[in-house]
Amino acid sequence: MPVSKETLDEIALSEAEYQLIVKRLGREPNDVELGMFGALWSEHCGYKHSKALLKQLPSRNKRMLVKPGEENAGVVDIGDGLVVVMKIESHNHPSAIEPYQGAATGVGGIVRDIFTMGARPIALLNSLRFGPLSDPHNRYLFVGVVSGIAGYGNCLGIPDVGGEIFFAKCYTTNPLVNALCLGITRSKSLVRAKAHGKGNLLMLVGADTGRDGLHGASGLASKAFQEERELRSAVQVGNPFLEKLLIEACLELAETDWITGMQDLGAAGLTSSAVESAARGGSGIEIDVLKVPRREKGMTPYEVVLSESQERMLVMVKKEHQDKVKALFARWELDSQIVGEVTDDGLARIKEGEKVVAEVPVSLLTSPPVYRRRVKKPEWLKQLQTFDILSVPDLSPRKAGATLLQLLASPNIASKHCVYRQYDHQVGNDTVVPPGSDAAVLRIKETKKAIALTTDGNARYCYVNPYLGGVIAVAEAARNLVCSGAQPLAITDCLNFGNPEKDDVYYQLKECINGMTRACQKLRVPVISGNVSLYNETTGKDIYPTPVVGMVGLIDDVARHCTSGFKSEGDLVFLLGEIRTINSSIGSSEYLELIHGIIGGNPYVDLELERRLHRCCLEAVKRGLVNSAHDCSEGGLAVALAESCLVNHLGFISDDWKIEARLDATLFGEAQARIIVSLPPRAAWKLQRLAARWQVGAKRLGTVGGTRLTIEGCIDLPLEELREAWWYGLEKCL
Amino acid sequence: MKFGIIVFPGTWSERDCYYALKNVLRQEVDYIWHKEADLSHYDCLILPGGFSYGDYLRPGAIARFSPVMTSLEAFASQGKLVIGICNGFQILCESGLLPGALLRNDHLEYRCQWVYLKAENNQSPFTIQCQNGQVLKIPISHYEGRYYADSATLAELEANKRVIFRYCTPAGEVTDAANPNGSLHNIAGITNKRGNVLGMMPHPERACEAILGSSDGNIIWESIIASIQRNT
Numbered sequence: 001m002p003v004s005k006e007t008l009d010e011i012a013l014s015e016a017e018y019q020l021i022v023k024r025l026g027r028e029p030n031d032v033e034l035g036m037f038g039a040l041w042s043e044h045c046g047y048k049h050s051k052a053l054l055k056q057l058p059s060r061n062k063r064m065l066v067k068p069g070e071e072n073a074g075v076v077d078i079g080d081g082l083v084v085v086m087k088i089e090s091h092n093h094p095s096a097i098e099p100y101q102g103a104a105t106g107v108g109g110i111v112r113d114i115f116t117m118g119a120r121p122i123a124l125l126n127s128l129r130f131g132p133l134s135d136p137h138n139r140y141l142f143v144g145v146v147s148g149i150a151g152y153g154n155c156l157g158i159p160d161v162g163g164e165i166f167f168a169k170c171y172t173t174n175p176l177v178n179a180l181c182l183g184i185t186r187s188k189s190l191v192r193a194k195a196h197g198k199g200n201l202l203m204l205v206g207a208d209t210g211r212d213g214l215h216g217a218s219g220l221a222s223k224a225f226q227e228e229r230e231l232r233s234a235v236q237v238g239n240p241f242l243e244k245l246l247i248e249a250c251l252e253l254a255e256t257d258w259i260t261g262m263q264d265l266g267a268a269g270l271t272s273s274a275v276e277s278a279a280r281g282g283s284g285i286e287i288d289v290l291k292v293p294r295r296e297k298g299m300t301p302y303e304v305v306l307s308e309s310q311e312r313m314l315v316m317v318k319k320e321h322q323d324k325v326k327a328l329f330a331r332w333e334l335d336s337q338i339v340g341e342v343t344d345d346g347l348a349r350i351k352e353g354e355k356v357v358a359e360v361p362v363s364l365l366t367s368p369p370v371y372r373r374r375v376k377k378p379e380w381l382k383q384l385q386t387f388d389i390l391s392v393p394d395l396s397p398r399k400a401g402a403t404l405l406q407l408l409a410s411p412n413i414a415s416k417h418c419v420y421r422q423y424d425h426q427v428g429n430d431t432v433v434p435p436g437s438d439a440a441v442l443r444i445k446e447t448k449k450a451i452a453l454t455t456d457g458n459a460r461y462c463y464v465n466p467y468l469g470g471v472i473a474v475a476e477a478a479r480n481l482v483c484s485g486a487q488p489l490a491i492t493d494c495l496n497f498g499n500p501e502k503d504d505v506y507y508q509l510k511e512c513i514n515g516m517t518r519a520c521q522k523l524r525v526p527v528i529s530g531n532v533s534l535y536n537e538t539t540g541k542d543i544y545p546t547p548v549v550g551m552v553g554l555i556d557d558v559a560r561h562c563t564s565g566f567k568s569e570g571d572l573v574f575l576l577g578e579i580r581t582i583n584s585s586i587g588s589s590e591y592l593e594l595i596h597g598i599i600g601g602n603p604y605v606d607l608e609l610e611r612r613l614h615r616c617c618l619e620a621v622k623r624g625l626v627n628s629a630h631d632c633s634e635g636g637l638a639v640a641l642a643e644s645c646l647v648n649h650l651g652f653i654s655d656d657w658k659i660e661a662r663l664d665a666t667l668f669g670e671a672q673a674r675i676i677v678s679l680p681p682r683a684a685w686k687l688q689r690l691a692a693r694w695q696v697g698a699k700r701l702g703t704v705g706g707t708r709l710t711i712e713g714c715i716d717l718p719l720e721e722l723r724e725a726w727w728y729g730l731e732k733c734l
Numbered sequence: 735m736k737f738g739i740i741v742f743p744g745t746w747s748e749r750d751c752y753y754a755l756k757n758v759l760r761q762e763v764d765y766i767w768h769k770e771a772d773l774s775h776y777d778c779l780i781l782p783g784g785f786s787y788g789d790y791l792r793p794g795a796i797a798r799f800s801p802v803m804t805s806l807e808a809f810a811s812q813g814k815l816v817i818g819i820c821n822g823f824q825i826l827c828e829s830g831l832l833p834g835a836l837l838r839n840d841h842l843e844y845r846c847q848w849v850y851l852k853a854e855n856n857q858s859p860f861t862i863q864c865q866n867g868q869v870l871k872i873p874i875s876h877y878e879g880r881y882y883a884d885s886a887t888l889a890e891l892e893a894n895k896r897v898i899f900r901y902c903t904p905a906g907e908v909t910d911a912a913n914p915n916g917s918l919h920n921i922a923g924i925t926n927k928r929g930n931v932l933g934m935m936p937h938p939e940r941a942c943e944a945i946l947g948s949s950d951g952n953i954i955w956e957s958i959i960a961s962i963q964r965n966t
Binding site: 147150151154155156157239240241242244245332333420421422423424425426427428429430431432434443445558559 | 743744746747749750753754757784785787788789790843844845846847873875877937939940942943945946947
């Protein structure tokens with residue numbers, strides 16, 4: 001074999017994969033070709049470890065306009081001739097190395113995926129995971145990531161409306177930075193990422209191409225590289241101003257008939273964007289690297305086709321319109337250059353002037369092997385799951401108040417306002433519900449409609465039970481949407497896992513996707529796009545399995561949306577859904593880890609009840625029965641009640657709950673399928689009748705009023721004290 | 735009556751200004767690309783928010799050299815109304831149409847949040863529909879919004895009632911705690927000597943509909959409309 005094992009290691013190909021390439025190609029690939037295979041057969045582009053599992057996720061319903069993977073992002077019809085385009089993507093490894101630029105270019109990448117389809121980006125969300133802030137390195141990563149998102153996103157004029165942040169030890173030195181973008185357009189203006197029509201031109205627009213990002217997330221590197229190049233930064237540097245110009249120019253272009261397609265340059269740069277476009281169009285492409293504008297001298301063809309320089313777009317231009325397209329870009333002060341053309345021979349041909357430097361069938365580059373493995377449930381997982389909750393002493397009523405304050409101040413539960421006030425969450429004049437509620441709500445101008453958006457994924461649940469964790473990630477996202485009055489429409493998911501070549505991690509991935517699949521089927525929400533980020537590990541230790549579910553929902557009448565805070569004195573407060581106290585529901589809870597330092601015990605979810613609860617809640621909000629609806633999640637009932645109080649500074653006085661079950665599970669257990677609503681007393685019978693019709697429990701908890709949170713027999717605290725803990729909890733750790 | 739919204743590369747609140755004026759206030763509005771020179775059709779010009787030229791070098795430092803700025807200066811010298819919002823305020827300071835500068839927020843972070851503004855002078859064409867001292871709820875969104883000027887300039891601004899808006903509490907008290915960025919004298923908006931050019935950091939175009947959290951911004955737009963009507 002003419003290629004060393006080191007070289008293969010660095011482009012993340014196995015020897016068997018190399019042999020497969022030689023066999024299919026009928027010869028040894030040259031350096032450039034091998035680099036292209038390495039990129040396109042990487043997990044990032046080729047999904048070789050996850051494809052077989054991802055296939056089972058439901059991906060169809062009548063509102064879906066494209067299949068997952070068929071385009072840059074999923075498309076959902078929202079009526080009135082409008083579609084929303086949505087995708088989430090990770091930028092974990094770059095953010096671990098250089099948090100500001102890693103996070104910034106993560107935002108840049110996901111935004112390009114949206115406007116490349118002709119949709120104007122109208123919302124960003126971020127799902128972030130970090131190690132504990134007591135470690136100065138984690139604080140550095142946290143501050144860098146948040147400022148990177150702010151620095152890039154604010155400059156683009158796209159509101160950042162939500163997301164979540166969660167802290168756990170496993171993310172130390174391997175933070176997770178997932179960015180979600182949603183765009184909107186008329187269905188007739190959608191642009192596809194297909195290269196077709198022999199003789200149409202490939203035009204490269206935006207930034208010049210440099211050596212940045214060559215050793216990027218896609219695992220591209222070669223020992224043949226000279227040393228100086230190896231030392232170059234693996235993380236690209238973002239230029240949000242250039243991206244803003246690209247957005248406006250490309251959206252203008254999308255309204256013309258001068259082009260046949262558009263595709264942004266992301267991981268694996270020109271290689272993946274040109275080859276994948278050709279694969280979608282069933283065509284071939286020919287590119288001359290000498291025509292690619294460079295920012296550095298002496299770049300080799302290998303470097304040009306694999307560079308991950310940011311803010312570049314590939315446009316498939318109809319030959320007769322090329323001058324008009326160039327003029328349009330020039331008006332936006334953007335450089336554009338014809339670098340090649342579409343062919344009909346099914347080959348990806350890279351030339352350097354007249355010399356052919358690579359020539360490989362497109363179909364071969366885009367069909368990496370797909371791996372499927374049989375794995376057993378790890379022993380350590382069985383132990384975690386069978387952890388006996390009864391071995392933990394119950395909470396004494398005297399300590400309940402202090403425990404609530406401790407939970408509210410925990411960075412996982414405390415207010416995230418010190419983060420989202422750094423993001424412009426209002427630009428666009430659509431933000432009806434800003435960050436901080438269960439879901440963000442954006443109105444759709446010139447209609448009565450609104451969309452609701454959320455991201456969710458409790459990785460502690462997934463660590464203890466990947467299947468149930470997967471179920472809950474989907475269920476919780478849907479629950480957040482129905483609380484805001486939105487019918488869940490579609491999911492975009494980002495699966496952040498460890499090294500899939502380890503059996504335990506593969507088991508987690510498989511089980512988690514199984515759980516998500518089950519919940520998607522039950523709740524009838526398809527997955528329309530997504531991203532997989534594997535190999536998240538540091539010094540051999542894998543992160544928690546962390547699926548992040550981004551979900552969009554539709555509100556028919558924006559005037560009928562709902563928020564989480566109590567609204568008026570005298571309103572009655574009801575718990576809908578799982579009204580029993582499940583003693584085991586402190587399993588894997590925030591309470592169990594924070595107070596007892598224990599991670600273990602299965603989380604509790606009843607998916608059938610969950611489905612009925614969502615229908616019930618949605619109907620209650622749509623009919624205007626309730627004044628508030630809040631999902632009961634991390635920290636359980638007591639935390640959810642406190643949060644509903646703190647929004648509008650309105651207190652709560654409980655009825656006598658006659659607590660017979662464990663007090664810790666009653667107050668802080670995290671059984672799923674629970675929503676807290678408040679409503680005027682005169683509407684209570686209507687709610688009860690509605691709940692009975694959906695066979696959903698409805699238990700009266702108490703009354704809104706005063707300026708204290710009182711739960712008879714255990715908690716009686718002034719709201720100021722709760723607010724102090726919750727509002728400053730995260731800020732104090734920084 | 736016609737409004738013109740000037741668009742630089744990197745501007746982003748032009749669409750929000752357009753929507754507020756066109757769809758909420760039912761006014762005629764045009765976008766004006768920064769290379770245009772003829773501004774004779776307009777009664778009021780808006781320099782909207784955003785990151786013109788990426789805020790590279792300093793916010794507004796590059797945009798002030800755009801061709802449209804020469805015409806805008808002539809427009810202002812005729813006594814016609816100009817309002818610069820956020821990045822627009824920064825451009826007006828960079829171009830010398832307004833005194834002082836907007837420095838990085840004192841806490842060194844970007845801030846997007848609701849603030850309360852006290853309308854200090856209701857004789858200005860931008861506030862004639864306000865009660866004197868009326869408190870307006872309008873959001874800010876900026877990194878460089880800390881108003882700074884030397885003490886002579888500040889004294890001159892105060893003496894001539896050129897401070898139009900100050901950050902305050904919901905009850906209208908001008909306090910340090912209500913100051914979101916460290917601006918001197920809690921200044922959120924000022925006018926030029928003649929009173930026809932206003933720069934303000936908060937975004938009135940974001941506060942034009944109750945469903946978005948406030949409609950107090952309309953008081954500023956309605957003041958502008960009433961002032962133009964009075965003069966024609």
